[in-house]
Amino acid sequence: MSLASFLAADKRIVQVRLIRVRGSSPREAGAQMFVSADGTIGTIGGGQLEYMATDHARAMLRSGLHSDKMDVPLGSEIGQCCGGRVEISLQRMTSADRATALAEREASDRQSPCVYILGAGHVGRALARQFQHLPVRCSIIDSRGDELALVDAAVEARLSAMAEADIRRAPKGSAFIVLTHDHALDFLLTSEALERGDAAYVGLIGSATKRAKFERYHRASEARSDTRGLVCPIGATGSPDKRPEVIAAFVVAEVMDVLTTRCAHDVIAETTR
Structure with missing residues (x-):
């Protein structure tokens, strides 16, 4: 369920937000969740901390209390072993609060990194199913309408000849995963992604042999881009399991590791300017 649907389903909701974190905690300051009498969306870290906050929020709904705070040590006394301490604000939401929360979510979504899956075959569709649950803007692109029609994930399915x-128009810092139905097209799109010079991740499905062939193609085409940043094979773990869902799991982990590390570096750089 989307945040918009959750907020529209009930007029009585408490916004729960971590406002201060000291020491180790399962989530960072600013993490938030929304609590109604019979549901929640979002998370402040799970476990006993989240249970206590949810219980407190529902007690507020029953009593009519509009705002409150909690100061919780994350130690053995509540059954968690993080060892830090968090302060939580709890606020009954007004119409203005709901509008602000939705605007913040939309802004956050717009700032999420873009992931482009180039090829809507079995592995491409398996990737889309997993990326739909992650904080990225995912697009799966193919020239074959019949393959795109099989995409069942909540991502953008883009028919493109x-x-x-599409690669040239992508935002800076995007991730590109190339796995089309044609090796020549794979090589063309991989070169295009590398040529940008600003991609967070460029991955090409295939073996070490395919990478060697791509390197020869790249040199022959006199491309200026460096191939050292190319990931091929993708999701390389040595696993013999070639089921699309398994391959997708390894690739998604690989891409998200790069994207979240890059995001953390950008945040640090911004705060130290």
């Missing part, structure tokens, strides 16, 4: 143009 020239995916290289």
Whole structure:
């Protein structure tokens, strides 16, 4: 369920937000969740901390209390072993609060990194199913309408006869996963993604042999881009399991590791300016 649907379903909701974190905690300051009498959306870290906050929020709904705070040590006394301490604000939401929360979510979504899956075959569709649950803007692109029609994930399915143009228009810091139905097209799109010079991740499905062939193609085409940043094979773990869902799990972990590390570096750089 989306945040908009959750907020529209009940007029009595408490916004629960971590406002201060000292020491180790399962979530960072600013993490939030929304609590109604019979549901929640979002998380402040799970476990006993979240149970206590949810219980407190529902007690507020029953009593009519509009705002409150909690100061919780994350130690053995509540059954958690983080060892830090968090302060939580709890606020009954007004119409203005709901509008603000939705605007913040939309802004956050717009700032999420873009992931482009270039090829809507079995592995591409398996990737889309997993990326739909993650904080990214995912698009799956193919020139074959019949394959795109099989995409069942809540991501953008884009029919495109020239995916290289989509790559050129992508935002800075995007991730590109190339796994089309044609090796020549794979090589063209991989070169296009590398040529940008600002991609967070460029991955090409295939073996070490395919990478060697791509390197020869790249040199022959006199491309200026460096291939050292290319990931091929993708999701390389040595696992013999080639089921699309398994391959997708390894690739998603690989891509998210790069994207979240890059995001953390950007945040640190911004705060130290």
